[in-house]
Amino acid sequence: MDKTINRLAKENGEILLLTHQNPDGDGIGSMIALYRFLKKKGKNVRMAMKDDLPYIYDFLPDVDKIEKLPLNHQFDLAVILDAAGIYRADAPVNAKEYMRIDHHLEGVKESDNDYVDPEAASTTVVVGRLLKKWDEGAIDKDIAVCLYTGLLTDTGSFKHNNVNEEAFEFARYLTSKGVNPSKVASLIFERNRPAVIHLLNKVLSTLRMDYMGKISSLVVRRNFLETTGALEEDTEGFVNFARSIDGVEVAFIMIQKDDMETWRVSLRGKGNIDVQQIAKKFGGGGHRDAAGCRIKGNEEEVREKLTSAIQESIQKQLGGNLSAYTVGGKNLK
Numbered sequence: 301m302d303k304t305i306n307r308l309a310k311e312n313g314e315i316l317l318l319t320h321q322n323p324d325g326d327g328i329g330s331m332i333a334l335y336r337f338l339k340k341k342g343k344n345v346r347m348a349m350k351d352d353l354p355y356i357y358d359f360l361p362d363v364d365k366i367e368k369l370p371l372n373h374q375f376d377l378a379v380i381l382d383a384a385g386i387y388r389a390d391a392p393v394n395a396k397e398y399m400r401i402d403h404h405l406e407g408v409k410e411s412d413n414d415y416v417d418p419e420a421a422s423t424t425v426v427v428g429r430l431l432k433k434w435d436e437g438a439i440d441k442d443i444a445v446c447l448y449t450g451l452l453t454d455t456g457s458f459k460h461n462n463v464n465e466e467a468f469e470f471a472r473y474l475t476s477k478g479v480n481p482s483k484v485a486s487l488i489f490e491r492n493r494p495a496v497i498h499l500l501n502k503v504l505s506t507l508r509m510d511y512m513g514k515i516s517s518l519v520v521r522r523n524f525l526e527t528t529g530a531l532e533e534d535t536e537g538f539v540n541f542a543r544s545i546d547g548v549e550v551a552f553i554m555i556q557k558d559d560m561e562t563w564r565v566s567l568r569g570k571g572n573i574d575v576q577q578i579a580k581k582f583g584g585g586g587h588r589d590a591a592g593c594r595i596k597g598n599e600e601e602v603r604e605k606l607t608s609a610i611q612e613s614i615q616k617q618l619g620g621n622l623s624a625y626t627v628g629g630k631n632l633k
């Protein structure tokens with residue numbers, strides 16, 4: 301952590317902050333929090349990402365300062381937040397030096413100054429530690445709101461099994477800095493457009509249960525987006541409906557991309573199965589309970605591939621002891 305602070309503190313050139321493609325609350329929150337802090341420290345800093353800002357995060361400060369990748373410019377230092385490596389920016393990034401601040405399992409070592417802790421509930425927890433150590437007094441309400449946003453979204457509103465003592469301690473701390481938890485939650489989760497609920501209706505109708513109800517899956521076809529007028533980013537969190545089913549060990553949602561043959565897959569576990577291992581088989585990654593990957597093929601092929609890989613993983617990870625781990629699942633239809 302000290303190395304990371306020292307490296308940032310001594311940089312007097314141009315710093316670029318980045319996050320991953322399909323940015324989420326943790327990526328955006330940690331990027332803006334660090335941006336505002338570095339500005340206060342008099343640094344020459346910019347932010348950029350490849351995709352548009354999901355509108356649910358439009359209440360965060362300085363979102364209008366986020367530039368679009370690629371930038372035709374060389375920076376002195378590029379820092380990617382909440383991502384397994386600079387490659388996750390998914391666009392060319394030109395800098396003399398690279399650095400990574402993150403909480404994902406595994407990933408690329410960008411420099412000796414990286415700060416990665418897979419035990420942290422969110423990247424904003426990691427950034428919070430850095431900022432507190434560097435200059436606690438510079439953490440104002442705006443920075444705290446950004447940090448809280450990452451904590452809230454990456455823990456699934458404090459429901460996922462990455463929630464630990466530090467997560468609550470950090471939430472308490474940010475509240476003391478002026479964050480209103482109810483207001484932030486409402487801004488993020490309670491501004492759906494009717495189109496999103498119409499989309500959800502279509503997606504839920506694709507529900508399929510496999511392997512004695514231990515695997516559940518959902519599909520988002522491109523035409524669902526077209527007919528409802530909803531956006532791909534609106535599918536955020538849909539996979540949790542599949543996960544919420546009694547007896548399910550692994551849930552996934554597969555989202556069809558523009559080219560019609562690529563599927564963006566989100567996998568979710570309930571603590572017993574490490575879904576990051578499954579995503580890894582398809583070139584993806586993530587965390588124990590939440591991971592993702594991309595697979596090419598037609599809908600049925602991809603769904604089958606995933607289902608059999610998950611089944612294999614459940615057998616391997618739980619052995620012959622399936623019933624011992626699974627509560628419920630008796631009343632499945």
Ligand SMILES: [Mn+2]
Pocket residue numbers: 326327382403422423454
């Ligand atoms: Mn994260």
